[in-house]
Amino acid sequence: MNEKKFYRLCRINELRENEGRRFVVPASDDSGNEVEIAVFKVKDRIYALSNICPHQHTALIYDGFIEDGCVVCPAHGWKFELKTGNQPTGRKGLDSYQVKIENDEILVAAHSKKINW
16 A cells, blocks of 8 residues: 655745645655645645636635635635535535644645546
8 A cells, every 4th residue: 555745835924824836846756747736724624625616727826815715716716625625516626635733844746647638
């Protein structure tokens, strides 16, 4: 069984409450790809989501605002739940990534997106 690889992002105190921050990390699946993620600290919880909005593939989720447990994409207003990445209607939205906290450091395991054309 393959164990997930976690990558260090930053220290918890480097994130501001209710503001996103963009990171690019290697994919944890050894694909050789990089993954662009948006990380948020809300009520002292850390969330990591894909930074790429599925609407028009804009890489702006980190710049969205927090409202009712969701991040709102600044480009066109699409909402995504911080916990799951799904839209409030339950439809699939953004990938959500596993986060660990070790010694006040934020670590994330981000898988690469498999696109089927």
